[in-house]
Amino acid sequence: MSESTQTLIPAFFRAWQEPARTSAIALLGDDRQLSYAGLFDEVGCFSGQLHAMGIQRAERVAIAMERSVDLVVALLAVLAAGACPCVLEPRLGSEETKRRFAMTGMRRVIVDAVHADDLLLNGLPGIEILRRESLPKAEPYWALDLEADAPGFLLFTSGSSGKPKGVLQSHRGLLANAQGVVTHTGLSPSDRLLHVMPLYHTNGVNNQILAPLLAGCSVALAGRFKTELMPGLFTQYRPTITTGVPTMYARMLAVDFSEDSLSSLRMLRCGSAPITPELHQRVERKFGKPLILSYGLSEATCTSSINPPAHRKLGSVGTVLAGQQVFLIDGRGEPVNELDRDGEICIAGSTLMLGYLDEGSEGAPRPMDRVLHSGDLGRFDCDGYLYITGRIKEVIIRGGENLSPTLIESVLCKVPGVHAACVVGRPDAEFGEVPWAFIVRADDRNGAPVRDAELGAAVETELSRIHKPAGYSYVDRLPENSVGKVDRKALAVCFADA
Numbered sequence: 001m002s003e004s005t006q007t008l009i010p011a012f013f014r015a016w017q018e019p020a021r022t023s024a025i026a027l028l029g030d031d032r033q034l035s036y037a038g039l040f041d042e043v044g045c046f047s048g049q050l051h052a053m054g055i056q057r058a059e060r061v062a063i064a065m066e067r068s069v070d071l072v073v074a075l076l077a078v079l080a081a082g083a084c085p086c087v088l089e090p091r092l093g094s095e096e097t098k099r100r101f102a103m104t105g106m107r108r109v110i111v112d113a114v115h116a117d118d119l120l121l122n123g124l125p126g127i128e129i130l131r132r133e134s135l136p137k138a139e140p141y142w143a144l145d146l147e148a149d150a151p152g153f154l155l156f157t158s159g160s161s162g163k164p165k166g167v168l169q170s171h172r173g174l175l176a177n178a179q180g181v182v183t184h185t186g187l188s189p190s191d192r193l194l195h196v197m198p199l200y201h202t203n204g205v206n207n208q209i210l211a212p213l214l215a216g217c218s219v220a221l222a223g224r225f226k227t228e229l230m231p232g233l234f235t236q237y238r239p240t241i242t243t244g245v246p247t248m249y250a251r252m253l254a255v256d257f258s259e260d261s262l263s264s265l266r267m268l269r270c271g272s273a274p275i276t277p278e279l280h281q282r283v284e285r286k287f288g289k290p291l292i293l294s295y296g297l298s299e300a301t302c303t304s305s306i307n308p309p310a311h312r313k314l315g316s317v318g319t320v321l322a323g324q325q326v327f328l329i330d331g332r333g334e335p336v337n338e339l340d341r342d343g344e345i346c347i348a349g350s351t352l353m354l355g356y357l358d359e360g361s362e363g364a365p366r367p368m369d370r371v372l373h374s375g376d377l378g379r380f381d382c383d384g385y386l387y388i389t390g391r392i393k394e395v396i397i398r399g400g401e402n403l404s405p406t407l408i409e410s411v412l413c414k415v416p417g418v419h420a421a422c423v424v425g426r427p428d429a430e431f432g433e434v435p436w437a438f439i440v441r442a443d444d445r446n447g448a449p450v451r452d453a454e455l456g457a458a459v460e461t462e463l464s465r466i467h468k469p470a471g472y473s474y475v476d477r478l479p480e481n482s483v484g485k486v487d488r489k490a491l492a493v494c495f496a497d498a
Contacts, residue, residue, distance in 0.1 A: 006148035006171070006172050006175060007143075007146050007148055007150075007152070007171040007172065007174070007175055008079065008152075008171065008174050008175045008178060008210060008214065009079065009080055009082070009142055009143050009144055009146055009171070010142070010144045011175065011214060012040075012043075012076075012080070012213065012214070013040075013080075013142050013144060015214065015216065016036045016037070016039060016040040016213075017037075017040060018036075018216075020189075021036045021189065021216050022035065022036050022037035022040075023035055023036075023037065024036050024189060024216065024218065025218045026038070026039040026213060026218065026219065027039060027069050027072055027073075027218075027219050027221060028069070028218065028219075028220050028221065028237075029068060029069045029220070029221040029222070030222075030223070031068055031069055031070070032069055033069070034069060034073075036216070039073070039076075039213075041140075042073050042077075043073060043076045043077050043080050044080065044140030044141065044142060045138070045140050046073060046074065046077035046080075046132060047077040047078075047080035047081040047140065047141045047142065047143075048138040048139050048140045048141035049077075049132065049135040049136065049137070049138045050077060050078065050081045050083070050130075050135075050141075051081050051138065051141040052135075052136065052138035052139075052141075053130065053135060055078075055081055055083050055108065056083065057081075057082035057083060057143060057146060057150060058082070058083065058084060058150045058151050059083045059084065059107075059108075060083070060084045060086055060104050060105060060106045060151065060154055061078045061083050061084065061085055061086065061106065061108050061109070061110065062086050062087075062088055062101070062106045062108065062109035062110070063075060063078070063085055063086065063087045063088065063109070063110045064088045064109055064110070064111050064112075064115040064118065064121060065087075065110065065111065065112040065114070065115065066112055066114050066115075067090075067199060067221070067223065067224065068112070068221070069221060070112060070132075071087070071112075071199060072199070072209060072219075072221065074110050074132070075087060075199070075205070075209070076209075076213075078110070079152065079153075079171075079174075080141070080142050080143065081141060081143060082143030082146045082150065084150075084151035084152055084153060084154050084168070085153060085154070086100075086104065086106060086153075086154035086155065086166075087155070087199050087200040087205070088100075088109075088200065089156075089198070089200050094120055096163075096164075097120055097121075097124075098124065099163070099359075100156070100166070101124055101127060103166065103357055103358060103359055103363070104154060104166055104357050104363060105363035106127075107126060107127060107128060108127070108128045108129075108130055109121055109127060109128070109129060109130065110130045110131075110132070111129055111130065111131055112131070113131075116129070116131055146171060147171075148170065148171055148172035148175075149170050149171070149172055149354070150170065150171050151168050151169070151170060151171075151354060152169050152170050152171035152172075152173065152174045153168075153169040153174060153202075153205060153206070154166055154167070154168055154169070154357070155167050155169070155200060155201065155202055155205075155298060156200075157298060163358075163359075165356045165357065165358045166356060166357030166358065167202075167298045167299055167353050167356065167357075168353055168354040168355055168356070168357055168365045169202075169206075169298075169301050169353050169354070170353070170354050172350050173300075173301035173350060173351040173352065173353065174206065174210055174301065176301065176323045176324075176349070176350040176351050177206050177207075177210075177211070177301040177302050177303060177321075177351050178206065178210045178211040178214045179214070179322070179323070180303065180321030180322050180323055180324065180351075181206075181207055181211040181302075181303055181306065181321070182211055182214055182215045183321075183322060184306045184308065184318075184319075184321055184322075185241075185267075185269075185292070185306060185308075185309055186309060187211060187212060187215035187217055187241075188215055188216065188217070189215070189216035189217065190240070191212065191215070191217040191218070191240045191241055191266070192217060192218040192219075192220060192237060192238065192239050192240050192241070192264070193208060193212050193217055193218070193219050193220065193239060193240070193241045193242065193243070194220050194222060194233060194234070194237050194239035194241070194242040195208050195209070195219055195220060195221045195222060195242075195243075196222050196223070196224060196225040196230075196233070196242070196244070196248075197224075197225065197243060197244065197245075198224070202296075202298040202301065202302045203243065203271060203272060203302060203303075206301060206302035206303070207243065207269075207271075207302055207303060208243055220233075220237040220239060222237070225244065225248055227248075227251040227252060227254070227255055228255060230252055230255065230257075231255055231256060231257045231258070231261060234257055234261035234262060234265075235258065235260070235261040238261070238263070238264040239264065239265065240264050240265060240266040240267075241265075241266060241267055241268070241269060242265075242268060242269070243268075243269040243270070243271070244268070244269075244270060245270065245271070245272045245273050245485060246270060246273050246274070246275040246276075246279060247273075247420075247478075247480060247485075247486065249268070249270060249275075249279065249283045249291070250279055250419070250420060252283075252286070253282060253283065253286055257286075257287070262287060262288065262289075265287060265288075265289050266289065266309070267289055267290050267291075267292050267309045268283065268287060268289060268290070268291045268292065269291075269292045269294065269306075270283075270291055270292065270293050270294070271293065271294040271295065271296065271303070272485055273485040273486065274388055274406050274409075275291075275293065276409060276410045276413040276414075277314055277315050277410060277414075278410070278413045278414045279413060280293070280314060280315070281314070290307075290309055290312050291312075292306060292307045292309050292312055292318070293306075293307050293312070293316065293317045293318060294306040294307070294317055294318060295317035295318070295345075295386060295388060297347070297372065297374060298353070299352070299353045299372050300324070300347045300349075300351045300352055300353070300372055301351040301352075301353070302351075303321060304320060304321060304324050304326050304347050304351070305317050305318045305319055305320050305321065305326060305386045306318040306319070306321065307319070307385075313381075313383075313385050315387060316381070316385040316386060316387050317385075317386050317387070317388055318385060318386065319383075319384050319385055319386070320384070320386070323349055323350050323351070324347060324348070324349040324350070324351055325347065325348040325349050326345060326346070326347050326386065327345075327346055327348075328341075328342075328343025328344060328345060328346070328378060328379070328380070329343050329344050329346055329373075330343050330344075339379075339380060339381060339382050340379050340380075340381060341379055342377050342378065342379050342389050342390075343377070343378070343379070344373060344374065344375070344376070344377060344378075344392060345374040345376045345377070345378045345386070345388075346371050346372060346373055346374065347371070347372040347374060348370060348371045348372070352368060352370075352372055353365075353368060353372075354368060355367060355368040375391055375392050375393060376388055376390070376391050376392070377389045377390040377391065377392060377395075377404070388406070389404055389406065389407070390404035390405065390406045390407065391406075394406075394424075394488060396423075396424075396425040396433055396434070396435050397425075397432055397433060398428075398431045398432065398433060398434055398435070398466055399430075399431040399432060399466075401466055403435060403466065403467055405422075405423040405424065405425075405435065405488070407463065407467070408421075408423045408435055408437070408459060408463065408467050408469065409421045409422065409423050409437075411458055411459050411462045411463060411467075412437060412439065412455055412458065412459065414458065415450060415454060415455055415458050416442075416450070417441055417442050417448075417449060417450030417454075418439060418440070418441065418442060418450055418455070419440040419441060419442035420439075420440040420477075420478055420486075421437055421438065421439050421440070422437070422438045422478050422486050422488060422491055423435050423436065423437045423438075423469065424436055424438070424488055424491050424492040424495070425492065425495075426470060426471075426495045427495055428470070434469075434470040435467065435468070435469045435470060436469055436470055436471050436472075436473070436495070437455065437469040437471075437472045437473070438472075438473045438474075438475050438478060438491050439455070439472055439473070439474050439475070440474075440475060440476065440477055440478060441474060449474075452471070452472050455469070455472060456468050456469065473494075478491070479491065
């Protein structure tokens, strides 16, 4: 395979012009919709304008736009120009905005009408503000011969363990991820994906924009997820697929969907955070379709394993995507070859990022090892299905015994009257640390709330005495970070001075 066929740019260039595809809807939103022919024209023309403006290959270009079809077109145009888009989160603070521009070397930002007069962006020294409407006309441009290892997408980690770091993904990785997702999930032109996740997040871009548009799907770009709006969106767009995180699906259990609104649904996808088997089964009963779990990291572009839709295994995050290597190592760094034995999940292959950008990188990515150590614990079964069993840094060490919070949470969530649970370590004078559970109660016990003793008995019966939480805190909801994951560290900080 030549370099010119190892990026999405020539793949899009060819696919979007196929006669069978040109009239099909590629993108639709509240503001407007685009056929594949329209998408091809708009992306190529916008890319040509950027190229004529002097945007260089591999240049990092910020995008500050409202969630819209126009934002997606801008992102794709930067890619087609051979540059590297970076979508800025809404309402990003002043200091963090300045920091990101300084540490990444970005010198241009594409804005819409809402952001054109943004005092913060206009006040950044040496930053050029670009509006498509103000750019001179130019011939369409596609960087068809771009090097595969050129920077393709820049995003930021959630920052739960410090200031967010930039993750610099390659064009090679974007293509490999998209091809793997399309093949593994059977995406096709008959699919319509309902998109309600952030466009600055790897899942929202790689799995819900790039992969579907490579496969010829329609992408219905709705607003950001709001529980009460989901039934109406299903009725309006009739999706075959939608993607979310466990907290989103847990909230959707409480609202009603008409049978007709779900009639087109083929599957639901779930990633970005662990889901308990109990919640998994409740979601499948609710929607009547398989909930397909996946696993991946921004540092490996997006997705490394997915359950095959027709052969999903409950509790598993599926089998490894083509072009990637996923394997386990023990605490000494030696391979774990035995089935059903835990080890740290490591990833290698073409999807690995180019490196991190942070204050010490001076605009260049820190060198990337050939193997990504995830920090997650997992095991494989005899069929090659991967199971996530915990996270190394989240393991609770009670008197020398390693306890998995995820394992304890899975038992707690089976107890009637529990809506959600999160277990963290609490310092303890005798054992070093002990499990402590934060519980969100469910309203399905006819006014009889679940109690400590019932929860403790369930854990002690299914696991063992040492897994039993030392105590429980009942909360209205669990804190979440910007992409909907439960923020475990925000709960653990309650015990920081204990």
